[in-house]
Amino acid sequence: MTRTDHRRLIVAIVLTAVAMALAPEIASAASPFGVARPEASVAVQSGPLAGMFAWIAAKQSAFYQGLSGLVTAFKTDGTAAWALIGLSFLYGLFHAAGPGHGKVVITSYLVATGETLRRGVVLAFMSAFAQAMTAIALVTVMTVLLSATSFAMTRATGLVEIASYALIALIGAALVYRKGAALLARVPVFGPQTAAAGGPAHGHVHVGQAHGHHHHDHAVARGHVHGPDCGHSHGPDPADLTGPFSLSRAWTAVLAVGLRPCSGAIIVLVFAFAQGVYGIGIAAALAMAAGTGMAVGLLAGIAVGAHGFAARMADSGNGWAAAGLQAAEFLAALAVFGFGLLLLGGALQGGI
Amino acid sequence: MQLGLPSAPATVLVISLLLAPTVGIAHPHVWVDSRSDILFNDAGSISGIRHAWTFDEMFSAYAIQGLDEDNDGKLSREELQPLAQVNVESLYEYDYFTFLGVIGVDEIYGVFQDPVDYWLDYDGVRLTLNFTLPLTEPFDPKQGETAIEVYDPTYFIDFQLAETDTVMLVNAPRGCAPQFERAEGFDPATAAMLAQIPPDVTDLPPEILGLTEINANTIRVICG
Numbered sequence: 001m002t003r004t005d006h007r008r009l010i011v012a013i014v015l016t017a018v019a020m021a022l023a024p025e026i027a028s029a030a031s032p033f034g035v036a037r038p039e040a041s042v043a044v045q046s047g048p049l050a051g052m053f054a055w056i057a058a059k060q061s062a063f064y065q066g067l068s069g070l071v072t073a074f075k076t077d078g079t080a081a082w083a084l085i086g087l088s089f090l091y092g093l094f095h096a097a098g099p100g101h102g103k104v105v106i107t108s109y110l111v112a113t114g115e116t117l118r119r120g121v122v123l124a125f126m127s128a129f130a131q132a133m134t135a136i137a138l139v140t141v142m143t144v145l146l147s148a149t150s151f152a153m154t155r156a157t158g159l160v161e162i163a164s165y166a167l168i169a170l171i172g173a174a175l176v177y178r179k180g181a182a183l184l185a186r187v188p189v190f191g192p193q194t195a196a197a198g199g200p201a202h203g204h205v206h207v208g209q210a211h212g213h214h215h216h217d218h219a220v221a222r223g224h225v226h227g228p229d230c231g232h233s234h235g236p237d238p239a240d241l242t243g244p245f246s247l248s249r250a251w252t253a254v255l256a257v258g259l260r261p262c263s264g265a266i267i268v269l270v271f272a273f274a275q276g277v278y279g280i281g282i283a284a285a286l287a288m289a290a291g292t293g294m295a296v297g298l299l300a301g302i303a304v305g306a307h308g309f310a311a312r313m314a315d316s317g318n319g320w321a322a323a324g325l326q327a328a329e330f331l332a333a334l335a336v337f338g339f340g341l342l343l344l345g346g347a348l349q350g351g352i
Numbered sequence: 353m354q355l356g357l358p359s360a361p362a363t364v365l366v367i368s369l370l371l372a373p374t375v376g377i378a379h380p381h382v383w384v385d386s387r388s389d390i391l392f393n394d395a396g397s398i399s400g401i402r403h404a405w406t407f408d409e410m411f412s413a414y415a416i417q418g419l420d421e422d423n424d425g426k427l428s429r430e431e432l433q434p435l436a437q438v439n440v441e442s443l444y445e446y447d448y449f450t451f452l453g454v455i456g457v458d459e460i461y462g463v464f465q466d467p468v469d470y471w472l473d474y475d476g477v478r479l480t481l482n483f484t485l486p487l488t489e490p491f492d493p494k495q496g497e498t499a500i501e502v503y504d505p506t507y508f509i510d511f512q513l514a515e516t517d518t519v520m521l522v523n524a525p526r527g528c529a530p531q532f533e534r535a536e537g538f539d540p541a542t543a544a545m546l547a548q549i550p551p552d553v554t555d556l557p558p559e560i561l562g563l564t565e566i567n568a569n570t571i572r573v574i575c576g
Contacts (some may be wrong), residue, residue, distance in 0.1 A: 032504070033439045033443070035438065035439075035443035059509065064381070064384065067410070107565050148417070149435075150414055150416070150435070151434075153414075153418075267414045270413055270417055271410040274417070
């Protein structure tokens with residue numbers, strides 16, 4: 001890419017940050033019929049890609065509607081299982097391809113932390129499967145074991161959702177602290193030594209892999225920053241690159257995103273149980289997770305690639321690029337924090 | 353946001369795709385077949401609307417879980433009543449997804465009171481929510497091109513007008529007749545058109561949003 005392209009990247013990031021700041025509040029998540037929680041969303045659509053997202057939404061909707069027929073068919077025809085699993089996979093894939101908060105958070109997280117491609121993809125799949133497991137656990141306990149009502153189920157989902165958002169905000173706060181310190185270290189007054197500039201602090205950045213939670217919350221997606229160009233990765237700690245995957249760190253992110261179950265998966269599970277074929281419901285939920293993990297893993301790869309590009313710019317001795325990378329990582333950290341707070345606020349406002 | 357990206361590298365395009373303010377279209381998790389009776393008073397004005405909304409099979413199964421208190425495998429109206437209550441109370445925040453007004457005149461619209469006469473029926477597969485929305489003030493259908501719209505702007509619920517018994521005028525004066533148009537759905541062209549609506553449209557009263565919304569089911573009440 002040329003330097004001009006690079007500038008465009010920066011402009012895109014700045015505009016994104018502005019758009020994020022101006023973004024409308026996320027609609028409260030109260031449920032229209034008092035049961036089943038809608039995802040946070042904004043009512044008005046804009047942007048040049050509105051048509052594409054509309055198409056994705058329509059596909060996803062069609063797949064979802066097909067699921068009920070296949071669950072019913074499975075009762076008399078075992079071969080319907082394959083169609084059901086295939087359709088669930090597609091549903092998960094398209095679900096994750098739409099705009100969503102989870103993807104935003106994960107992508108931003110990856111940009112900020114500079115995970116590698118492989119780790120990003122692993123995170124994408126782990127968080128998607130964590131989401132499926134949350135849904136399966138909830139339905140197994142609430143519906144299968146306790147015969148709970150849909151009111152109780154909706155409250156339980158709400159509580160889990162709030163925990164998820166709170167955790168996202170916490171992770172964001174921690175990242176902001178780390179990245180902010182790294183950024184300050186760049187300023188001579190604050191920096192203990194200029195060497196800090198390279199920023200070990202932000203780890204290497206390969207850009208983000210978003211892991212996937214599928215966010216169903218579309219909407220939020222508007223501004224997240226994961227900037228492509230943020231990363232600078234030069235010089236990460238060698239230990240970081242070759243060392244063992246930081247499981248504890250990754251698990252927090254997986255948990256944060258994976259805690260929030262997908263309403264679609266929950267409804268399919270309850271429906272399958274009501275039809276006396278709970279097992280196939282579980283298979284469908286796992287297939288959805290596989291689809292979601294794949295879509296978000298792809299996004300993660302793109303983000304990692306962009307980040308790597310920026311990192312090479314920074315490595316090429318361009319101090320300005322290195323600073324930009326650091327700033328972008330900081331912005332990404334802010335994005336994780338900000339979305340966590342927004343989502344949490346919306347969920348609390350919507351009531352439990 | 354319009355970044356004017358066509359000439360920029362693919363990376364930028366993809367990233368901006370991720371960053372762009374996105375379509376707020378949630379995808380639906382609930383499908384409803386809607387039937388509506390338009391109620392008239394003796395003076396020939398609309399006094400309220402009685403809806404019968406039939407939910408899809410999956411949402412029905414989700415909603416009724418745990419409600420069969422006597423375990424007889426059937427759901428009586430009494431067993432369903434707590435759910436009906438939660439349903440109608442929760443709908444308040446969404447203006448009951450029902451908008452009454454005069455087409456093209458933002459200032460004239462009907463205001464609904466809390467629902468009355470609400471209950472649920474379960475036919476073994478699907479739930480139907482019945483409820484009546486009284487108007488605070490009767491609405492004279494002759495004051496303009498009167499229309500009732502039923503839709504969810506956030507698209508969590510996909511409302512369709514039912515195939516049969518879609519609309520009925522009850523106690524309407526002679527010469528009044530209903531007409532209806534189904535929502536077309538969010539095809540890409542429509543969505544692109546919607547994309548041109550400035551964001552501050554969300555700040556308008558939902559009644560106005562309703563009458564300008566393209567993806568709405570529209571019931572016209574024509575009194576000649």
